[in-house]
Amino acid sequence: MARKKGSGEFVVIGLDGFGENVALELLQRGRRVLGIDRDPHIVQQLADNIQDIVAVDATDHEALESLGVDAFDTAIVAIGGNLAQAVLVTLTLKDLGVRWVVCEAQTEHDERVLRRIGADQIVTPDIELARTIADGLTGRTSRAIEFHFGNHLVVQWPVPRGFSGPLRDLMTRYSPELQALMALGRDLIYHPAADTPVAPGDQLLVAGPAAAVHALQEERQP
Numbered sequence: 001m002a003r004k005k006g007s008g009e010f011v012v013i014g015l016d017g018f019g020e021n022v023a024l025e026l027l028q029r030g031r032r033v034l035g036i037d038r039d040p041h042i043v044q045q046l047a048d049n050i051q052d053i054v055a056v057d058a059t060d061h062e063a064l065e066s067l068g069v070d071a072f073d074t075a076i077v078a079i080g081g082n083l084a085q086a087v088l089v090t091l092t093l094k095d096l097g098v099r100w101v102v103c104e105a106q107t108e109h110d111e112r113v114l115r116r117i118g119a120d121q122i123v124t125p126d127i128e129l130a131r132t133i134a135d136g137l138t139g140r141t142s143r144a145i146e147f148h149f150g151n152h153l154v155v156q157w158p159v160p161r162g163f164s165g166p167l168r169d170l171m172t173r174y175s176p177e178l179q180a181l182m183a184l185g186r187d188l189i190y191h192p193a194a195d196t197p198v199a200p201g202d203q204l205l206v207a208g209p210a211a212a213v214h215a216l217q218e219e220r221q222p
Contacts, residue, residue, distance in 0.1 A: 019078025080104035175212035
């Protein structure tokens with residue numbers, strides 16, 4: 001179907017995780033988004049939030065062409081977990097005339113491959129998030145870490161003064177839905193175990209429902 005190109009319109013391919021968040025953020029900014037995912041269950045779940053959404057295998061050249069993706073100025077390929085599919089989709093988009101193709105990559109190797117086959121911009125959300133978290137937890141940035149994912153939050157939080165003991169005892173003060181993703185004391189620990197000892201001065205990266213995280217943040221330091 002023929003459509004006029006528009007710089008404010010985006011096609012997002014892959015709506016599980018990163019792609020979903022990008023699509024929703026673009027919509028909140030008043031941009032038109034066409035969402036594409038091969039999984040009909042994901043498409044059904046997001047249909048209330050993304051008006052233009054279809055269940056299509058984006059590695060199918062004819063399927064993408066029939067959707068008129070050539071009318072979109074920018075495409076986001078958010079299938080970084082499958083390099084082979086990302087390569088096929090990127091090649092198809094460039095062949096159809098999409099001017100700017102942004103690709104998600106999970107490793108530096110994937111980034112190099114995608115650049116070689118014509119991706120215009122590469123984003124590495126997992127790597128960038130890890131660097132931001134590590135910088136915050138090791139004091140290389142003075143700004144506290146806070147990320148929003150729908151109704152969930154990820155925040156940097158200091159262990160309160162007066163507490164010393166296993167991580168499980170600290171977390172159960174607030175909500176069983178809270179999860180510590182990282183702990184920085186003498187060592188930086190990813191996915192710390194429930195019996196990991198923590199003490200004042202340690203920093204935690206905590207994730208959970210917004211209400212539970214807000215209750216956590218209300219803990220006042222004496």
